[in-house]
Amino acid sequence: MYRNKYRVIIPFLFPSLLIYLTFVIYPYLRAMYISLTRWRGLAKPPEFIGLANFAKMMQDEYFWNALGNNGVYMIMLPVFTIGLALFFAFLLTQGVPFGKFYRVSYFFPQVMSIVAIGVLWSFVYHPLIGMLNSLLQSIGINEPPVWLGNPDTVLGAVGSVMIWQAIGFFMIMFIASMEAVPDGLYEAARIDGATGWHIFWHITIPMIWETLQTAIIFILIGAANMFAITQTMTMGGPSRSSEVLSTYLYDEAFLNSEFGYGTAVAVALFVIIFLISVVLQRLMKRDTLEY
Amino acid sequence: MTTETFKPRKNEDDSTGNQPDIGAFISKSVLNIVLAIWAVVVIFPMAWLLYSSFKTDKEIFFSPWALPAAPQWDNFSRAWTEAHIGDYFLNSFLVVLPALFLIVFLSAMAAYVLARFPFPGNRFIFYLFMAGMLFPVFMALIPLFFLVRTLGMLNTYHGLVLVYVAYSFPFSVFFLTGFFKSLPSELHEAAIIDGANQYQVFFKIMLPLAQPGLISIGIFNFLGMWNQYLLPVVLMTDSKRYLLTQGLAFMLHQQYYKNDWSGLFAAVSLIMIPSLIVYVIFQGQIQKGITVGALKG
Incomplete structure (x- = not known):
């Protein structure tokens, strides 16, 4: 049946490979080279300078500031998103009234674009027209913070929006994983007299461990990025207090024409994400439960 | 869930009293209230945005929570024409629809060959496609910008279409190969024994059989492309060709200079409503399509 198979293989693969190699593989390889160059202008070619960009990064306070903000998101986002998504998923798999309605409505922010969500929440947080502060004033808080204009609250305010939009997604993911756990395990636990809380910790969590691991890595990759939401809601402000690495490298490259340095920041960001994923996978490694 | 199932084990956690049924009832009610509160937290901001987009600027400023006194339909027509939301919609369609068609078609062909035809280099090509999932897009961003510029494709629809297709390959090929x-x-x-050629087998037999997979991958890619922001920001810098996401961000930032808040609210509503309708109709498939990556990965 595989006679003349290359007459299928070549035309079926060739267009895809051509597009993919040109627009994906080539830029990634080229990025690794450009990160080792000084490249400022559009006219002059990149000049090889070895690891000098990375040495500069070590001294660059704006780089550390942006990395620190990504670090805050990398702790805040997984903790709250996973915590709440697990909690809701567990409740909704127990069969509660309006369960279907909750699943549908919690997930909805996921189909909106991050930009639309960012605009929506910029309105909610707005000091004059926003519903949040007028709610706070009505319950007696006279001077609520200017959420996006205050360096102390801006990371929390932007991070909350990402948690708000992500919970539904991870909840659905956990529900699918929880529903795959064989009922017999729960039955046996109940016969042994286990309560809801015990069942959750000793059966549900171990049984969905791999999904949990995937979820944490997904959220961390998201927390390392944060480009669209930051660009929409704060542009990195006030005075760089919500700047993240992706917006910093974008500004360095496309506003300051520091193409070599901007690419080096991108490569550093990739290395950081990669290392975190590897370390996390090691840390979370467990013997897979057989059932 | 019945109270029976979750009754505490004897002699454990039983210090609260000897009325476990009332305790269980209270904790159940609390949990239901928590679920309802979260539903309000998710839905209310969007509902607030929708009804606020019918208000006048004055109402938006002086009574943020109140319903509109009389619906201002004019907000929507201003958003559609003066704020160019109509143009942005069109631009988004002109990029996303061809890209979606191409990625489903091309990745199905590539995945079919990789799944069904052993040949030297098959694994290598498969892993080459997978490698794209390892790297974040912004690492490629700067070289990509110069590449697209050199090819004369900056600010063109077909340039962005090709880039969208290219970056959708890794996951689409991975999923469809499986x-x-x-x-x-x-x-x-x-079919081969009956005398069909390989092309007929693919188009007449395999593609129809793969339909559920193609739908999942189509939904997944549609949402990703429709909501994409980073790539058009770099590759579509001509404000006449802004896509919807860019147009929206642009309007928000413009608003600090112009003061048409009601028009801006209406614009965001216009963008939200189609997503809302599509989601309510197809929510089952969308939930499956969008989480498919996470569960197979």
Whole structure:
């Protein structure tokens, strides 16, 4: 049946490979080279300078500031998103009234674009027209913070929006994983007299461990990025207090024409994400439960 | 869940009293209230935005929570024409629809070959496609910008279409390869014996069989492309060709200079409503399509 198979293989693969190699593989390889160059202008070619960009990064306070903000998101986002998504998923798999309605409505922010969500929440947080502060004033808080204009609250305010939009997604993911756990395990636990809380910790969590691991890595990759939401809601402000690495490298490259340095920041960001994923996978490694 | 199932074990956690049924009832009610509160937290901001977009600027400023006194339909027509939301919609369609068609078609062909035809280099090509999932897009961003510029494709629809397609390959090929592997091979063999050629087998037998997989991957890619922001920000810098996401961000930032808040609210509503309708109709498939990556990965 595989006679003349290359007459299928070549035309079926060739267009895809051509597009993919040109627009994906080539830029990634080229990025690794450009990160080792000084490249400022559009006219002059990149000049090889070895690891000098990375040495500069070590001294660059704006780089550390942006990395620190990504670090805050990398702790805040997984903790709250996973915590709440697990909690809701567990409740909704127990069969509660309006369960279907909750699943549908919690997930909805996921189909909106991050930009639309960012605009929506910029309105909610707005000091004059926003519903949040007028709610706070009505319950007696006279001077609520200017959420996006205050360096102390801006990371929390932007991070909350990402948690708000992500919970539904991870909840659905956990529900699918929880529903795959064989009922017999729960039955046996109940016969042994286990309560809801015990069942959750000793059966549900171990049984969905791999999904949990995937979820944490997904959220961390998201927390390392944060480009669209930051660009929409704060542009990195006030005075760089919500700047993240992706917006910093974008500004360095496309506003300051520091193409070599901007690419080096991108490569550093990739290395950081990669290392975190590897370390996390090691840390979370467990013997897979057989059932 | 019945109270029976979750009754505490004897002698444990029983210090609260000897009325476990009332305790269980209270904790159940609390949990239901928590679920309802979260539903309000998710839905209310969007509902607030929708009804606020019918208000006048004055009402938006002086009574943020109140319903509009009289619906201002004019907000929507201003958003559609003066704020160019109509143009942005069109631009988004002109990029996303061709890109979606191409990625489903091309990745199905590539995945079919990778799943069904052993040949030297098959694994290598598969892993080459997978490698794209390892790297974040912004690492490629700067070289990509110069490449697209050199090819004369900056600010063109077809340039962005090709880039969208290219970056959708890794996951689409990964997912569909798994899908084609799971299809029975007997049909394929039978068709060949009956004298069908390989193209007929693919288009007449394999593609229809793969339809559920193609729908999932289509939904997944549609949402990703429709909501994409980073790539158009770099590759579509001409404000006449802004896509919807860019147009929206642009309007928000403009608003600090112009003061048409009601128009801006209406614009965001216009963008939200289609997503809302599509989601309510197809929510089952969308939830499956969008989480498919996470569960297979």
